[in-house]
Amino acid sequence: MKSEYDVLVIGGGPGGAVAAWTAAKKGLSTCLIEKRPAIGAPVRCAEGVGKKLLTEFLDPDPRWISADIKRARIIAPDGTEIQLKEDQAGAEVGYVLDRKIFDRELVWKASEAGADVYVKTRAVKPILEDSIVKGAVVESCGTQQEVRAAVTIAADGVESKFARWCGIDSTVPVDELMSCIQYLVTDIDVDPVCNDFYLGNEVAPQGYLWVFAKGERCANIGIGIPAAKRGPGNRAKDYLDHFMAEHYPDGKIIECIFGGDPVCKPLDCTVTDGLMIVGDAARVVDPITGGGIGNAMVTGRLAAEVAAEAIAKGDTSKAALMPYDEGWRNSKMGQGLERNYKVKEFFIKLSDEKMNDLADSIAHIDFAEFSVRALVMELIKRNPKMLFELRELKDALKH
Amino acid sequence: MLNIRREICGYCGACVSVCPEGALELIDAYLTVDSETCISCGICTKACPLGALEVTDEV
Numbered sequence: 001m002k003s004e005y006d007v008l009v010i011g012g013g014p015g016g017a018v019a020a021w022t023a024a025k026k027g028l029s030t031c032l033i034e035k036r037p038a039i040g041a042p043v044r045c046a047e048g049v050g051k052k053l054l055t056e057f058l059d060p061d062p063r064w065i066s067a068d069i070k071r072a073r074i075i076a077p078d079g080t081e082i083q084l085k086e087d088q089a090g091a092e093v094g095y096v097l098d099r100k101i102f103d104r105e106l107v108w109k110a111s112e113a114g115a116d117v118y119v120k121t122r123a124v125k126p127i128l129e130d131s132i133v134k135g136a137v138v139e140s141c142g143t144q145q146e147v148r149a150a151v152t153i154a155a156d157g158v159e160s161k162f163a164r165w166c167g168i169d170s171t172v173p174v175d176e177l178m179s180c181i182q183y184l185v186t187d188i189d190v191d192p193v194c195n196d197f198y199l200g201n202e203v204a205p206q207g208y209l210w211v212f213a214k215g216e217r218c219a220n221i222g223i224g225i226p227a228a229k230r231g232p233g234n235r236a237k238d239y240l241d242h243f244m245a246e247h248y249p250d251g252k253i254i255e256c257i258f259g260g261d262p263v264c265k266p267l268d269c270t271v272t273d274g275l276m277i278v279g280d281a282a283r284v285v286d287p288i289t290g291g292g293i294g295n296a297m298v299t300g301r302l303a304a305e306v307a308a309e310a311i312a313k314g315d316t317s318k319a320a321l322m323p324y325d326e327g328w329r330n331s332k333m334g335q336g337l338e339r340n341y342k343v344k345e346f347f348i349k350l351s352d353e354k355m356n357d358l359a360d361s362i363a364h365i366d367f368a369e370f371s372v373r374a375l376v377m378e379l380i381k382r383n384p385k386m387l388f389e390l391r392e393l394k395d396a397l398k399h
Numbered sequence: 400m401l402n403i404r405r406e407i408c409g410y411c412g413a414c415v416s417v418c419p420e421g422a423l424e425l426i427d428a429y430l431t432v433d434s435e436t437c438i439s440c441g442i443c444t445k446a447c448p449l450g451a452l453e454v455t456d457e458v
Contacts, residue, residue, distance in 0.1 A: 035427055044411055159425045161413025172416040174442050183450040229444040236448040258448045260413025
């Protein structure tokens with residue numbers, strides 16, 4: 001490993017990989033480090049992603065697409081179903097990925113573009129000079145060395161520590177961390193092109209339980225619920241095991257996946273002198289779906305683009321890197337995060353009865369667009385009597 | 400003090416993100432707690448999807 005690069009990327013998930021790929025393509029000397037011994041494993045993800053966003057980065061490839069999703073269902077506490085279908089005109093729902101292959105593909109792209117990649121290599125502490133981040137001390141198989149960089153990009157995920165070491169408080173409020181568990185289940189009857197979302201206080205209080213098809217007779221079945229009220233007997237695992245016993249008692253679990261998903265607001269500021277923070281580490285996860293792959297890639301790319309400009313000008317101060325923070329925050333993605341945060345705040349307060357009523361009001365509509373906005377618009381339209389209660393949602397949609 | 404039950408831990412790092420003191424760290428697949436920094440507040444015990452963390456009276 002060299003001791004000096006233009007850009008040091010910490011973390012080899014989609015955010016870090018796209019940051020390194022973009023930086024390398026721009027001709028910057030780039031180093032990506034991943035603390036795990038393998039890229040893409042262990043998976044900590046339900047693997048669902050929107051098509052449009054994904055194809056901005058890569059052409060779809062059957063090697064890392066487990067299922068091409070045509071339909072989705074939201075199942076209310078009383079069993080009422082809201083159906084979302086891909087319309088004939090070609091609106092698209094999404095893919096369920098194989099993250100082990102997908103993440104490798106992205107890192108391979110970064111490597112092909114010229115980035116150095118090191119696995120089982122972690123950042124131990126930042127190199128700070130007058131509070132300016134100048135890279136990191138990294139440890140690889142017991143040996144420590146300094147890696148200096150003009151710009152460091154922290155893509156170290158939900159368990160991010162790097163930003164904190166650089167003075168940015170990245171603590172996730174415990175009621176806004178979704179405590180998650182997922183089983184990869186085989187030999188079950190599932191619609192191979194459908195994703196299901198189960199709602200309700202019995203099945204997944206203030207969160208949801210998902211069944212994402214991963215091809216024929218195989219699905220990611222998982223749950224995310226706020227961590228705050230968890231204790232013995234009511235953890236994510238207890239709820240998921242209960243659901244499995246009821247719905248898929250004969251399914252074979254061939255993988256167990258655990259994780260935390262931050263559905264809080266993004267960090268107040270995602271840059272400081274010499275440092276940018278991307279993806280889950282920046283807390284740019286969709287607060288409604290918990291999805292973070294697309295936003296990680298978007299922020300990773302933008303961070304590298306801004307880094308390239310800053311490096312070219314010889315100024316990587318906080319002010320010079322701010323266009324990254326402002327850029328994603330003012331983008332459609334940033335505005336969507338802000339809107340969906342407000343929508344989430346509304347929905348988590350709903351009782352099962354209210355959820356049933358709302359679901360019933362839109363149960364007979366065939367949705368062509370699979371989006372939070374489309375659903376909320378329809379809810380408002382169909383529930384004039386609830387308009388007062390829904391006003392917060394209406395306000396949220398203005399932005 | 401915080402006790403990590405390693406036979407239960409799924410090394411996912413959910414607990415790391417909620418620790419207000421930054422006392423936890425996931426090093427590869429090994430969860431560590433800095434006993435000097437940990438204040439035994441128990442917040443991390445809620446975040447764990449499996450129940451691998453517990454605050455005990457032992458010092």
